[in-house]
Amino acid sequence: MTPPVRLRPWSGADRDLLDAFNAPSMTAHLGGPEPSSKLAERHARYLALYPPAGAMYVVLLGEERAGSIGWWERVWREEPIYETGWAVLPAFQGRGVAAAAARAVLGEVAAYGTHSAVHAFPSVDHPASNAVCRTAGFVLLGERDVGYPPGSTMRCHDWVADVRRL
Numbered sequence: 001m002t003p004p005v006r007l008r009p010w011s012g013a014d015r016d017l018l019d020a021f022n023a024p025s026m027t028a029h030l031g032g033p034e035p036s037s038k039l040a041e042r043h044a045r046y047l048a049l050y051p052p053a054g055a056m057y058v059v060l061l062g063e064e065r066a067g068s069i070g071w072w073e074r075v076w077r078e079e080p081i082y083e084t085g086w087a088v089l090p091a092f093q094g095r096g097v098a099a100a101a102a103r104a105v106l107g108e109v110a111a112y113g114t115h116s117a118v119h120a121f122p123s124v125d126h127p128a129s130n131a132v133c134r135t136a137g138f139v140l141l142g143e144r145d146v147g148y149p150p151g152s153t154m155r156c157h158d159w160v161a162d163v164r165r166l
């Protein structure tokens with residue numbers, strides 16, 4: 001059963017969520033925990049992101065903050081696209097929250113974005129995030145080297161969803 005998730009815009013009061021996401025278990029496939037200064041930069045970036053450049057949201061399950069998701073512009077293989085990424089707090093994992101949020105974020109891009117291709121780039125050895133892509137209806141294009149985290153390269157799956165086909 002799909003859990004009743006809602007997306008609400010990231011707010012100034014959500015800085016603490018970044019600390020919760022920064023645990024070693026949550027960042028194992030993202031290059032590891034970031035220093036506090038990087039989290040502050042990330043928070044400021046999230047607050048300044050507006051459509052059609054992108055948007056960040058808190059994922060709500062009922063009234064509880066269960067995670068985050070967003071979409072942002074990047075140039076990929078010389079084309080302007082949107083990238084998406086997600087995180088769900090350990091207490092809410094394994095209930096379909098990320099997959100439901102990923103479907104919801106495609107609806108947001110369809111409504112407020114200007115590009116139709118939404119890509120996700122989970123590490124090839126991240127079963128949960130690759131399963132989220134599959135369940136949310138993304139199509140696997142193949143393996144790519146992606147420049148992440150800054151200064152290094154990660155072998156990732158390139159998944160795409162076309163919001164014109166929703």
Ligand SMILES: CC(C)(COP(=O)(O)OP(=O)(O)OC[C@H]1O[C@@H](n2cnc3c(N)ncnc32)[C@H](O)[C@@H]1OP(=O)(O)O)[C@@H](O)C(=O)NCCC(=O)NCCS
Pocket residue numbers: 025026027029030085086087088089092093094095096097098099100121122123126127128129131132135
């Ligand atoms: C990846 C993450 C968001 C998944 O969140 P979640 O809410 O638990 O995911 P869901 O419950 O929606 O699961 C979706 C699918 O993933 C599968 N899945 C979940 N955890 C899994 C695991 N550890 N191993 C394999 N598959 C897994 C589920 O079985 C489900 O598959 P199904 O739809 O075929 O049944 C969560 O583990 C997380 O926040 N991790 C840390 C941050 C992170 O790595 N973000 C992604 C960056 S690319």
